[in-house]
Amino acid sequence: MMNQKTIILKIGGSVITDKNGELEAKTEIINRLAEEIKKANLDNLLIVHGGGSFGHPMAKKYAIKEGLKQEEQKIGFAETHHIMTVLNGLVMDALIWHNVPALSVTPSSCIIAKNGRIHLFEENILRKLLKMGIAPVLYGDTILDDQLGFTVISGDQIASHLANKFGVSRIVMGVDVDGLFDSDPKDTKNPKLYDQLNLEELESIKNNIGTSTSSDVTGGMIGKVNELISAIEQGIPVSIVNANKRNRVYKALIGAKVEGTILKKE
Amino acid sequence: MMNQKTIILKIGGSVITDKNGELEAKTEIINRLAEEIKKANLDNLLIVHGGGSFGHPMAKKYAIKEGLKQEEQKIGFAETHHIMTVLNGLVMDALIWHNVPALSVTPSSCIIAKNGRIHLFEENILRKLLKMGIAPVLYGDTILDDQLGFTVISGDQIASHLANKFGVSRIVMGVDVDGLFDSDPKDTKNPKLYDQLNLEELESIKNNIGTSTSSDVTGGMIGKVNELISAIEQGIPVSIVNANKRNRVYKALIGAKVEGTILKKE
Numbered sequence: 001m002m003n004q005k006t007i008i009l010k011i012g013g014s015v016i017t018d019k020n021g022e023l024e025a026k027t028e029i030i031n032r033l034a035e036e037i038k039k040a041n042l043d044n045l046l047i048v049h050g051g052g053s054f055g056h057p058m059a060k061k062y063a064i065k066e067g068l069k070q071e072e073q074k075i076g077f078a079e080t081h082h083i084m085t086v087l088n089g090l091v092m093d094a095l096i097w098h099n100v101p102a103l104s105v106t107p108s109s110c111i112i113a114k115n116g117r118i119h120l121f122e123e124n125i126l127r128k129l130l131k132m133g134i135a136p137v138l139y140g141d142t143i144l145d146d147q148l149g150f151t152v153i154s155g156d157q158i159a160s161h162l163a164n165k166f167g168v169s170r171i172v173m174g175v176d177v178d179g180l181f182d183s184d185p186k187d188t189k190n191p192k193l194y195d196q197l198n199l200e201e202l203e204s205i206k207n208n209i210g211t212s213t214s215s216d217v218t219g220g221m222i223g224k225v226n227e228l229i230s231a232i233e234q235g236i237p238v239s240i241v242n243a244n245k246r247n248r249v250y251k252a253l254i255g256a257k258v259e260g261t262i263l264k265k266e
Numbered sequence: 267m268m269n270q271k272t273i274i275l276k277i278g279g280s281v282i283t284d285k286n287g288e289l290e291a292k293t294e295i296i297n298r299l300a301e302e303i304k305k306a307n308l309d310n311l312l313i314v315h316g317g318g319s320f321g322h323p324m325a326k327k328y329a330i331k332e333g334l335k336q337e338e339q340k341i342g343f344a345e346t347h348h349i350m351t352v353l354n355g356l357v358m359d360a361l362i363w364h365n366v367p368a369l370s371v372t373p374s375s376c377i378i379a380k381n382g383r384i385h386l387f388e389e390n391i392l393r394k395l396l397k398m399g400i401a402p403v404l405y406g407d408t409i410l411d412d413q414l415g416f417t418v419i420s421g422d423q424i425a426s427h428l429a430n431k432f433g434v435s436r437i438v439m440g441v442d443v444d445g446l447f448d449s450d451p452k453d454t455k456n457p458k459l460y461d462q463l464n465l466e467e468l469e470s471i472k473n474n475i476g477t478s479t480s481s482d483v484t485g486g487m488i489g490k491v492n493e494l495i496s497a498i499e500q501g502i503p504v505s506i507v508n509a510n511k512r513n514r515v516y517k518a519l520i521g522a523k524v525e526g527t528i529l530k531k532e
């Protein structure tokens with residue numbers, strides 16, 4: 001079915017949006033990343049991006065993650081999804097402009113959640129696209145939920161779910177820091193970057209790792225790492241690189257040596 | 267499952283885009299239609315719109331409907347879908363701005379075709395949305411196809427498929443003419459507008475009805491009527507009204523008397 005060598009690239013919402021600005025996309029970075037994706041020239045790539053300042057503040061405002069409790073939330077649900085499609089549209093624009101055959105696959109159109117976790121995922125379309133060499137692009141989104149009415153699922157949850165389902169060869173996480181540190185690099189003077197961590201080491205330091213200081217309804221770096229544990233347990237290595245720095249995502253995509261943190265089973 | 271009274275509103279691509287212009291959306295008309303939809307205040311509405319000058323010229327340029335034959339078409343497939351999401355984004359913008367709880371459901375994310383016809387449609391999400399009183403919004407789109415690789419399916423095909431599947435109460439077709447004429451109202455001096463036609467009458471005059479003169483890769487008015495025959499056969503009435511004229515769509519939505527053509531089984 002699926003090409004065993006499928007690679008998942010997850011691009012953090014904080015990389016492609018300005019978390020301090022209101023609905024401000026970092027189009028220059030989006031364009032550079034599209035250029036790096038084109039240069040990597042992979043025909044087995046699946047891309048997932050986060051919501052950053054597009055998705056999170058609005059999801060929070062309307063308490064979408066907590067589910068449908070009030071009539072007024074329905075318009076918030078509609079609006080939050082809509083605003084995510086605007087951000088996704090900018091990403092798709094850049095990819096197509098750089099001649100990357102990529103198709104946006106709308107999470108809320110093919111996923112149903114149960115209590116905040118992916119429950120039903122119509123994946124045939126993803127499999128077909130990957131087989132054709134067209135990169136599916138998904139994103140953190142508002143999703144219908146069998147128990148809550150609706151909820152929010154993060155790009156990290158989608159990436160991890162698909163990694164487990166498809167048995168991908170590896171996951172590249174493009175974030176806004178150099179990797180995992182022993183303390184928050186935004187708060188600490190001399191944080192130590194971990195080159196490589198196995199599951200055991202990861203578990204033991206998990207509560208100490210540098211957490212992202214910016215607000216994120218789907219969890220900061222700890223949330224990200226927690227989502228990925230099940231994939232790592234399956235033997236899928238995760239390489240975390242700084243997507244703000246030129247060519248790090250590119251190098252990680254082609255499997256070249258690059259500054260960052262690799263999370264592995266053993 | 268589905269509320270028996272679900273109403274489908276199909277808005278023609280020629281209503282919301284300028285078929286002579288390049289990627290020109292008629293945002294004033296889109297906004298007025300959103301206002302009329304809000305005013306109708308239906309909690310059982312499913313909306314489908316066409317591609318007009320956004321979808322058709324590009325789909326034609328890359329021969330998407332005919333399927334995947336050349337590597338270069340992949341980027342055309344990606345681009346055509348992307349451009350349809352831009353048009354859909356304008357429609358969603360207007361609906362949300364007018365406080366209509368509506369969620370875009372991306373056809374290419376939940377439909378697989380076979381030889382140009384809808385083959386697999388993950389409809390659970392539509393059913394859930396309708397049950398919640400959130401209007402699903404679909405559109406003519408590029409779709410993966412089990413036989414062709416990919417293809418184009420029209421908004422009319424989607425509307426007709428869902429009408430049959432869901433047993434809706436009626437279909438409202440908002441087009442750019444007053445209804446069905448005995449000759450093309452754009453070419454003829456004194457065309458006669460049919461108030462009402464039953465299936466028998468419709469079949470007998472089908473080859474004579476006023477055909478849309480503008481180019482449309484998914485067929486003009488004859489294509490539209492052909493797509494709807496199976497729904498009409500099931501006893502679902504179709505009312506065709508001029509969406510360019512204020513309040514006709516509104517009146518048709520609430521079931522009031524309005525100028526136009528009603529197609530009925532008997």
